[in-house]
Amino acid sequence: MAPSENTELTVYYPCKYVPAELLAGFGARVEAVSFEAESFEDADRLAHPNLCGFGKSLISFALRDDVHALVLTTCCDVMRRVYDVLSEERCLDFLWIIDLPHLQGPREVARLRRELERLARGWKAHSGTEFDVGRALASFKPPTLRHDARVTLLGAHGPGSLLEVAEASLSLPVENLTCTGGRFLPTPPPQLGRSPREAACEEACDAHPADEADPLEAFLDWYAPALLHQTPCMRMNDVSSRTGQIGATGQAGVVYHTMKFCDYYGFEYLEAQRSSSIPILKVETDGTRQSAGQLRTRLQAFDETLVGMNDTIRARVSSGPVYVMGVDSGSTSTDAVIVDGAGKIVATQIIPTGAKATRSAHRVMELVLAKAGLKREDITLCVATGYGRDAIQDADTQITEITCHARGARALAPGVATIIDIGGQDSKVIKLGEAGEVENFVMNDKCAAGTGRFLEMMANTLEMDLERFCTEGLSWKKDVKISSMCTVFAESEVVSLVADDTAVPDIIHGLDMAVAAKVSALAKRVKASAPYLMTGGVAKNEGVVTAIGQVLGSPIQTSGDSQLCGALGAALLGLEALRGEAAA
Amino acid sequence: MKAFQIKRALSEYLPDAWMHESSQQAQLLAVSAITGALEHPEESVLTSIFMPNEIFHALGLRPLIAEAVGDFIAGAHAEAGCISFAEREGIPNTYCSYHRVLLGTLLSNIFEMPKLIANCSVACDANNLTFRTLSARFGTDQVYIDVPMGYDEEGCAYVADQLRELARAASEIYGRRLDEDLLRKKVACSIRTLDLVARSLRLRAGRFVKNNMGLEMQYGLALHVLLGEPETERMARTMVRDYLTAEPFDGVNVVWSAAAPFFCVPLQRLIDVNTDQQIVASDMCFDQVSFSGWEHDASDPYLAMAERLIKNSYNGPGQRRADRLIELCEQTSADGAIIFCHWGCKETLGVSQLLVRELERSGYPAIALDGDGCDRANFPGGQAATRMGAFLEMLHAKKDAREAAEAEALAAELEGLGVES
Structure with missing residues (x-):
């Protein structure tokens, strides 16, 4: 955020219930906070690491030299604590908190009105400015009711990076109705703008001067209910009118954002996914920019389910026999598959990704071409997928690994209804429709919980190679519960169990069951059903596969080629695109 | 349920002999209140720990406290299944583990849903989520009491109005008539009880309170669930008597803030019924007391309950909680304070470092200890015990140094007077 010209009179606010127009009436420049902290060092020191990223960013923001005035509301636990911490720090010239009611009846309107009067007095004393109703009225932005085809971003505060990624990844326009985005007030009645009578006019008029309402009083009479009666955020007790936000006219889909350590919106998502017929994608962030890479994959995959992916395929015209190459650039391995015009696998190759995705992608392409006895020019179409797909410059097109996995799984295990893919960096569950298309999918959040990396780190903690780790847990005898799926905390738990002389197979089984529980929670979110196919590197871990089967109550299929699932899917989707089947 | 009934019988007929009599009473009160509410769902009301309960008692109803369900389920080693159900x-x-346990027990139909949910906005956001979710899922009536942060007469009247509406709603839903005289008597009893509890504070200084983390939680429960009941007043009176006659204590005294992980064995070894170090007071037992009197007495019970609710040390700005902890430390001559940061409790997490800083400014060393007060699997406790152990060792060292300096100063003073020490 660029520093404002007149920073002393710029008031920042994080909540839609802050009376921005009232402050504007006093000549203040009022801006919503969209700052994303690079580091939470200050917030962790002054408050606690387990607060939501928005609250922590707000603390960092308020500590900047160019921020002088901040108005908060008691909208949630974290905002109240942000106020406490900033009050103690005395880092702002003007820090205010509005005690926001949880109810929205007439009593609460009166309460809020008193709070607004209190703020008006406080700001007037601070700024030395007078209220001008004209300025207040001029600051209102007319509400716009949208009916256009769009994707709605709902849920917890949408950080700027999330909005940017959403706008870049989705084909349709994005409407921001997150907790800080959906600020819509009605247009004020014009009579509020009438000037007070001139003294000469008063003398000539029969009406008693006392009948003349003070412009601020009149403004607040109208403004307090208007502010409180906005579409409620989740902290209000009655949120029934929020239901209209999902399934509105023109809405093609919903990206539902939850933020780590903000519980409010997880609850709404829970109810929304139960009842909504609109496609909903849940994304969770910690309020930092670092999540952007993973978000892009998910949002692009969601876009593919909303608008189809045939537009993204760019075929290279070739006169010779058809060969399509799929390259999956994952965090642990880079895989390549070449299929011929009949969809038959011609050659495959798997190599570790190593430090540079570009280099390994280039290398895997060389190796698979050599195996197939082909040259790059012989390849009709090269389709890239996986985390590093952008780095594969030699590819003709890109498709997300979600769509590719679905297609690859259909080839590896026809009839499968759900794919569980656990790779090095993420885990995902993809629910397939009757025709094998992606019906719904869910991915783990930013952290390594429940991924191959998590298991690798646990194997390291137990000083064991991964191969032994995969089987040793099968001979468990005692049920050990590992509760934390946070890699750091789980490691601490494992160390404690080792110190207690717990048998290693029992610990490994506990870890396998912890991963299985995490996968089961993801599976439930997409209403997963059998038959299941497990892909990704962790599909080789027999202990985890067995544990997932046990938790889901159904055996889990694996395939010798499951690690190639993404690359195979990419190749087959490319081939279908060439055949003009993608649209079908 | 059987486990709770057995615990109730044991608390009544075979109380632990090592306990003070008031502790035996607190345990029986807490266990009976929760077991009774679970046994009689038809006359129970689901509520949260900070809600005033005199209205329900005056109607012959039984409050079922969310936080108490969490504690008792954890006491029965059954929290893992409930949490797992809630997460599924x-x-x-x-989310707060107390509330995850409650949601797990009710959504899985382990316990029957009461006919009314009555909760307030104090002290945390979980109150705005759990009860609304349960109300929507079960179609249960919910009354929500919105509590302002700061106290003034308008705010007090605002809360009192809501409490009157709650009384009307509860009377209607359960088909019972509220005896306003009885309500006044109960609120008067609450005021007397809290006054006794406040007076017990100075008596704790230098006395062995013979408690453990579980007992502290049971005192806290009794003083919330059954505040206004004669048995609770009797318990408070016994407590004053117990401390007047308790054996001297020469160890380290700490004030505890927030929930206590009573099940955590490594911490139990450090602090439970320990002659070297003890919890001399917990702010969960002193959140409702006033050290400066009340604006309203029982003649208008709704205003009196509203005042108590708004002035609760867990309501309002974090500074209020800091001031209360400092007051507890001063009155009990504590050596330090422990702020327990229960998993998911943003109210405490967010203010924990501020509390530490404020206590230290007032001369009371403090630590913020991360953990879980309800889910033992989320809190193995080994690391926390190392931290708490080191903190207690530090307090011992400070106390020894202070006492040595005092002895030296006294000796010098006596020498100045020509007295050989």
Whole structure:
């Protein structure tokens, strides 16, 4: 955020219930906070690491030299604590908190009105400015009711990076109705703008001067209910009118954002996914920019389910026999598959990704071409997928690994209804429709919980190679519960169990069951059903596969080629695109 | 349920002999209140710990406290299944474990849902989520009491109005007539009880309170669930008598803030019924007391309950909680304070470092200890015990140094007077 010209009179606010127009009436420049902290060092020191990223960013923001005035509301636990911490720090010239009611009846309107009067007095004393109703009225932005085809971003505060990624990844326009985005007030009645009578006019008029309402009083009479009666955020007790936000006219889909350590919106998502017929994608962030890479994959995959992916395929015209190459650039391995015009696998190759995705992608392409006895020019179409797909410059097109996995799984295990893919960096569950298309999918959040990396780190903690780790847990005898799926905390738990002389197979089984529980929670979110196919590197871990089967109550299929699932899917989707089947 | 009934019988007929009599009473009160509410769902009201309960008692109803359900389920080693059920339902794993346990027990139909939910906005956001979710799922009536942060007469009248509406709603839903005289008597009893509890504070200084983390939680429960009942007043009176006659204590005294992980064995070894170090007071037992009197007495019971609710040390700005902890430390001559940061409790997490800083400014060393007060699997406790152990060792060292300096100063003073020490 660029520093404002007149920073002393710029008031920042994080909540839609802050009376921005009232402050504007006093000549203040009022801006919503969209700052994303690079580091939470200050917030962790002054408050606690387990607060939501928005609250922590707000603390960092308020500590900047160019921020002088901040108005908060008691909208949630974290905002109240942000106020406490900033009050103690005395880092702002003007820090205010509005005690926001949880109810929205007439009593609460009166309460809020008193709070607004209190703020008006406080700001007037601070700024030395007078209220001008004209300025207040001029600051209102007319509400716009949208009916256009769009994707709605709902849920917890949408950080700027999330909005940017959403706008870049989705084909349709994005409407921001997150907790800080959906600020819509009605247009004020014009009579509020009438000037007070001139003294000469008063003398000539029969009406008693006392009948003349003070412009601020009149403004607040109208403004307090208007502010409180906005579409409620989740902290209000009655949120029934929020239901209209999902399934509105023109809405093609919903990206539902939850933020780590903000519980409010997880609850709404829970109810929304139960009842909504609109496609909903849940994304969770910690309020930092670092999540952007993973978000892009998910949002692009969601876009593919909303608008189809045939537009993204760019075929290279070739006169010779058809060969399509799929390259999956994952965090642990880079895989390549070449299929011929009949969809038959011609050659495959798997190599570790190593430090540079570009280099390994280039290398895997060389190796698979050599195996197939082909040259790059012989390849009709090269389709890239996986985390590093952008780095594969030699590819003709890109498709997300979600769509590719679905297609690859259909080839590896026809009839499968759900794919569980656990790779090095993420885990995902993809629910397939009757025709094998992606019906719904869910991915783990930013952290390594429940991924191959998590298991690798646990194997390291137990000083064991991964191969032994995969089987040793099968001979468990005692049920050990590992509760934390946070890699750091789980490691601490494992160390404690080792110190207690717990048998290693029992610990490994506990870890396998912890991963299985995490996968089961993801599976439930997409209403997963059998038959299941497990892909990704962790599909080789027999202990985890067995544990997932046990938790889901159904055996889990694996395939010798499951690690190639993404690359195979990419190749087959490319081939279908060439055949003009993608649209079908 | 059987386990709770057995515990109730044991508390009544075979109380632990090592306990003070008031502790035996507190345990029986807490266990009986929760077991009774679970046994009689037809006359129970689901509520949260900070809600005033005199209205329900005056109607012959039984409050079922969310936090107490969490504690008792954890006491029965059954929290893992409930939490797992709640998480499978999609409840975020960062959510308060007390509330995850409650949601797990009710959504899985382990316990029957009461006919009324009555909760207030104090002290945390979980109150705005758990009860609304349960109300929507079960179609249960919910009354929500919105509590302002700061106290003034308008705010007090605002809360009192809501409490009157709650009384009307409860009377209607359960088909019972509220005896306003009885309500006044109960509120008067609450005021007397809290006055006794406040007076017990100075008596704790230098006395062995012979408690453990579980007992502290049971005192806290009794003083919330059954405040206004004659048995609770009797318990408070016994407590004053117990401390007047308690054996001297020469160890380190700490004030405890927030929930206590009573099940955590490594911490139990450090602090439970320990002659070297003890919890001399917990702010969960002193959140409702006033050290400066009340604006309203029982003649208008609704205003009196409203005042108590708004002035609760867990309501309002964090500074209020800091001031209360400092007051507890001063009155009990504590050596330091422990702020327990229960998993998912943003109210405490967010203010924890501020509390530490404020206590230290007032001369009371303090630490913020991360853990879980309800889910033992989320809190193995080994690391926390190392931290708490080191903190207690530090307090011992400070106390020894202070006492040595005092002895030296006294000796010098006596020498100045020509007295050989």
